[in-house]
Amino acid sequence: MLTTLFEGWLYIFLRPILLCNPNGNRYAPSLTAEALSDQDINDLIACSPKVDADSVYVTKLACNYPGRVSKIASDTVAKRMSTDPAQQEQLSTELVRTSTNIPVPRCGRLVKCLTSTGVYLLQQFVPGRTLHDAWPSLSWWHRFRVLLTFRYYIYQLRRMTERVGPPSFPGPPSCDGIPKYCKGRLLNSAGCGPFQSYRELARWYQNRLLVMQRFRKQGLGLAPFDSTVPLAFTHMDLHLRNLILGDDRQLWVIDWAEAGWYPSWFEAASMSMYAKSHPDSSRSWRKWIPFVAGSCDNPGQLPFIMTISYSLECMPPDIMNLIDSEQP
Template sequence: MDSDQADESTLGWLIWLCSDALAQFLESLPPFFSAPAHSPSDIDDISDEELLRRFREGSKFKFPSTAIGTNNVSRVTEHTVMKSGQDFEEDIDYPSEALVLQLVAEQTSIPVPRVRRLLKAKDGTPYMALEHIPGHQLSFVWPTLSWFGRIRIAFKMHSYIRQLRKIRHPRSSIPGPMGIPGEGGRICPSPLWGLFDRRGPFATYADLTYFFNERLARLLKSERKQPPSLETLTTFDDTQPLVLTHQDLNPRNFIVGDDGHLWLVDWAWAGFYPPWFEYVTMRWQARNEEDVIGKKNPEWDAIIPFVCGRFFEHWRWIARISKALNWT
């Protein structure tokens, strides 16, 4: 019995159902800790030009020596970091990540950095000035945690995903990154796409469904199997509404704050997708993390179904068509 089959056992289902019920109960209780401690803005008197200079040239303010994966982020002051918008369209005034951070801050209790300023370089590249979160990445803290500490983190992450899936917004009907009112779909970045890290834009949920079903049809044709017509091909699961997904849940993007809270950062790939996208992308990112650090993290792998939901069939389906997702 492989690991997926073991996960799908009756005992596994019972454990998951009991854990999910406990998580919902814990969410209903008053918080044990105070709200996240946001630092005051310290860039109000600094010009855009000076912030961009510090971003390019660096400043005396550094990240902790244990920090990894911060190559596209610069700490420009003690309490502020800057990063470029990672949208793929030209002439973007409102980076999707900034819009998502504002939405999450308004509609959930998930601790996320505050957006302090949006600015543009002379070449039109958008940048965001964000609140710096004092603390350490979960990738550094995780190996030091007891089993109880890791379970506590898993319950907290489970709560975050539940809250994200409750968000309702006018963009919820358009697959992909956040946009401003009246704007069409945006190009969709995701680790799920394989070698192509972006696809779309998709104007509707039906367009996203068609893309995946068309890929399956092409794959079957390449294998000399008779593909069913796209009108009857319904293997892509679009039975649940689009929900806000982070798509990059890995230990580097959780900050164990000095204030005791678990912060979630780096929302560049966030957008509205089927709920099972979160599970699939979290598993993909776990594999990538193992390749980067050169060792496995079975405890992290074990919490993924609890955090995101038990979407084992969806994982196998994406793995089945992964070759076709790499085609132009």
């Protein structure tokens, strides 16, 4: 995937057909519901409609996650989450909103859930349709504009270091300079880390390959984990349901809870793995993943992740250290 000055100039030329405003959502006003007390917000949530109540999507494991997002004002939704993911989504979303022109919802404060554990993250409500609902009926020209805009967004994410500086460590952004726990489709199902450096992340992956080779006789002769590419800001959960064609004719990106600094090929690999595990994912969308996010089929990339997938899904994040034991 091109990340050159030429591509940047090309997007300037193509600006009229991109589905985003020059400033994205950078100057969004504060949310009206933020002025309410925690008790008032909890009361509103109890009687408010769930905007994701009909968004039931089924994986191969038959996992459904509807009904977590309540519309509590004309411009505000409350998303129920665990505290750490909510804080990470809040920080990542605001980082992208203020550093790029990618339209992302403005985040408000965290509100304590008074009836059970967890918190509610207040976010800007985005009127529109998810791309999952809209894609089948789009014309070829509208689909092309969506794909080109989406490619432009990933181009911006991969150049965020020019605005905010290079990351000190992989994983979610941190406001206190301390590495955070990492979660995502390409990581351990229970989460992993924190990682103090890119090298530590690469060693974590390489160790899982050694475990698979020794105890399951899989991945013998496989190329090592590819840590030759730079870390880039990565959404880690891009799919049709996390993209909204807004009523304002912009392409919005939501759900940044798993975002962070990871090898640049992680985005395409995560998108590809999602498409393979969700039978309702559009085939006409899947074939365009390399165009919007680049290739992830090189040695040490998606083939590596697929080979060690059993260790990611079924083994704990901390397993025996074979890297140091095998060194002379």
